[in-house]
Amino acid sequence: MLLKVFSPTGVILEKEIEKLSFQAVDGGHTFLEHHADYISELTPDILTYFVKGKEKPLYIACNKGVLVKQNEVVFLSVRWALLGNDLKKLMNIMTETFQKEEQERREFNTVMARLEAGLTRGFISLKQKETLYGKE
Numbered sequence: 001m002l003l004k005v006f007s008p009t010g011v012i013l014e015k016e017i018e019k020l021s022f023q024a025v026d027g028g029h030t031f032l033e034h035h036a037d038y039i040s041e042l043t044p045d046i047l048t049y050f051v052k053g054k055e056k057p058l059y060i061a062c063n064k065g066v067l068v069k070q071n072e073v074v075f076l077s078v079r080w081a082l083l084g085n086d087l088k089k090l091m092n093i094m095t096e097t098f099q100k101e102e103q104e105r106r107e108f109n110t111v112m113a114r115l116e117a118g119l120t121r122g123f124i125s126l127k128q129k130e131t132l133y134g135k136e
Helices: 087-133
Strands: 002-007 010-024 027-032 038-042 045-051 058-062 065-070 073-078 081-084
Touching (some): 045 087, 058 087
Parallel strands (some): 002 073
Antiparallel strands (some): 010 027, 010 045, 065 073
């Protein structure tokens, strides 16, 4: 089975594998060769795969993505992915990355709330001026 991992910057991985385990929105799955075709949205997680002829698993840490299995090819499309063989290290990196993304999301939401409040105050002020002076 061929695993192809894509990100917006290009192909991250293209490797012959024997087995792939992952977490999707509909639960955990493991693919072996000749499994049925499949498509699903992935949850942020660490995927585990085994390269043909190797006993040790390898890992792909990724955020949300889409996984498609068609015939003997598995396509994985994600915003970012990190490959490695040290599960603990990848888990730490993912935790740090998600915390950073969460902080950025909170800061963005705060800025947007301030902008919305400013616009609302501006419209209220205009409406009050219209009421006081009439429409021009």
